[in-house]
Amino acid sequence: MTPDDRDDATAPEQRVTIWERLDRPGRGPRPTLTHDQIARAGVEIADEQGLDAVSMRRLAERLGVATMALYRYVSSKDDLLELMIDAVSAEIELPPDAGWRDLARSFAHQLRAVGLRHPWLTAAFARVPHALTPNLIARVEDILHSLDGLALDVDAMMAVFGTVNAFVRGATAGEVVQREAARKEGRESEEETKLAHLPYVRWLMGLDRYPTLTRYIIEGSNEDDAQWQFEFGLECVLDGIGTRLGI
Template identity: 50%
Template sequence: MADDNEAGDFLWRRLERGARAPRVQLTHAQIAEAAIEMADAEGLDAVSMRKLADRLGVATMSLYRYVRSKDELLELMVDAAYEQVEIPEGADWRETLRARAWATRATYLRHPWLVRLGEPLTPAVTASADRLLATLDSTGLDADTKMVVLRTVRSYVNGIIAGEIELAELLRREGVSDMDELRHAYAPRMRWLLESGRYPAYRDYIRHGRRKDDTVWQFELGLECVLDGLATRLGI
């Protein structure tokens, strides 16, 4: 038997056509906001339909009248989060992609659970892609190349952000508050590795690197390199 999505009765179509309101009056925006607050505070694994229903003061079965599964709830959360990612109006392709990259980074750092969910096919995610593709219209690139440009920048942004989030999780697991404390905790292991003489290039970085903790500078430099490379390779 086909599931809801296979039958075409998915969340966003139901919202578009305006399903009959349940007795308990909630909005999908309220549901998304409450679920996002839970995920921000306790992590994505802490979000369940039962806990969310308790938070909203409704019966769990009432919540299922709005979202039919946890998968739909996660889509709702991602869509609401992507509504926060601003894209400037009237800027050229490079400035638009740069601004979108920084806005995405800020959103993911506010909601680190997003890195686990990717970009499902929701209205806000699709609207973002649509606007970015439209920004590239003036470049004269064909449709396939424009999508490669977007995916290249997105892959850089998502990869760097994932690393930042993993590092923050490592600090939490080690029970330290900053990189200096982490380096102190790891000092014996690091000293043993570097004194082995097997990793001279890495030892040079550890000894002479001055911007190890400057994640803003690192993100900016990498982003500009990606944009420079796209501009040069594609002549735009």
């Protein structure tokens, strides 16, 4: 027998999101920091030294406050990551009055650009439970709005955004993982990275189990590979959506 139907000690945890608490009325002393400052400082650290370097202690030191002071602004480190995600998400600016296709394309390119400019973003997305921050929600709204009036039901509209979004995140994540690995291991140039992987690649090819992959490594023009692949994939996605929905 499991007496689980009255145990609300753990059940209805109504977590209030940080966004709802952002500008609370002032009673007591004036806060010395703003959420914006905190997010910005966190982004700076992450950009310079990677996401692992963003600790509450380091962040507090950079802001000139005690470590625990930060917890007056964020309820946990996850909250901090949400702030940081939202901060860099603000860098995305979409053209007004564009059709859904141009809008989606612009969103895709810019989300990728943000992800590459802030390589920690991918890892942050994977860690944070509630990644729908206001600045991202606003862009969702923009794209949904551009799809309105095309005789689509709302599920289809959301599916369009979801598909583009999924592709961009996956593609960017793939690119970023490699760069971050390079940074962590102290490599600086693309050339150095290729050199570091060389023994492993050689070993793989020597196994003779991956002939087609081997051909790609030998014949492939690894010139601007990632950028080209992204644009190729994106256009495929947009074409596929347009055709399937007749828009």
